[in-house]
């Protein structure tokens with residue numbers, strides 16, 4: 001039976017999110033199925049620079065070394081985000097907001113240190129994550145970044161990353177990317193960056209999907225819309241939850257046959273779409289390796305298990321695997 005990376009080797013990279021535990025314990029499974037990895041948390045600002053000037057690169061170094069030793073790419077995730085930021089980043093010594101110039105200086109110092117360290121080795125970065133507001137007509141999500149710097153914090157993040165590594169592919173990354181309203185706002189944001197000559201090379205579609213949403217039509221419309229920008233597309237954080245968003249039930253202790261069947265149907269259609277648009281879509285990363293661990297075990301319902309991948313808790317193929325590996 002073909003492995004995941006073998007099945008798509010002439011189409012797009014197949015990646016998995018890893019963490020400090022799985023990079024140690026799941027090496028055989030990673031080497032078998034994947035040719036790209038992403039740090040689930042360990043390359044976010046909170047983990048890379050927990051205190052000002054104190055950079056902790058050891059886990060990221062280990063992940064990159066594993067990737068290089070095994071012929072894998074590593075996607076850098078992420079440089080500028082409103083979440084998992086260390087508190088000090090936005091505050092002066094009195095706990096007040098720093099100035100625009102000081103926050104730009106701190107943003108540049110962080111990006112310079114991190115991107116320069118891995119220059120020529122990390123070929124794609126999620127430079128800015130989730131800057132678009134989900135609801136209504138407002139384009140930009142409220143955050144300390146936009147409050148203190150303004151909407152052009154995004155422009156600066158990409159410019160600083162490009163200066164640090166001119167050869168790295170720079171991505172804007174977001175979720176709910178296939179919902180028509182948010183799709184249009186992401187499109188406008190990225191088009192604006194391009195129109196201003198900001199160095200951006202790709203759009204990351206997180207693809208945190210489920211058995212019921214988004215529709216195939218909306219996914220295809222999003223892939224087509226983003227493709228109009230002439231940029232690379234990466235699916236960056238794929239998982240297919242067995243629960244609809246907002247379903248807070250806690251009685252399901254293992255996936256039902258119906259769930260697994262529907263999940264297999266959905267995965268087959270998703271990968272058929274990815275294959276159809278492979279000239280634009282160059283990488284598909286799962287936000288984990290197997291059902292043994294997923295961030296969805298605690299989100300959005302604390303303590304509830306989920307089974308979102310094509311490999312089961314033992315790392316063995318699920319019905320969905322057999323529908324995408326042909």
Ligand SMILES: Oc1ccccc1CN[C@@H]1C=C[C@@H](O)[C@H](O)[C@H]1O
Pocket residue numbers: 040041129175206208237295
């Ligand atoms: O699906 C969502 C729903 C609400 C908020 C954020 C997200 C997705 N947000 C992602 C998920 C997990 C984190 O590890 C990633 O870094 C982040 O990009």
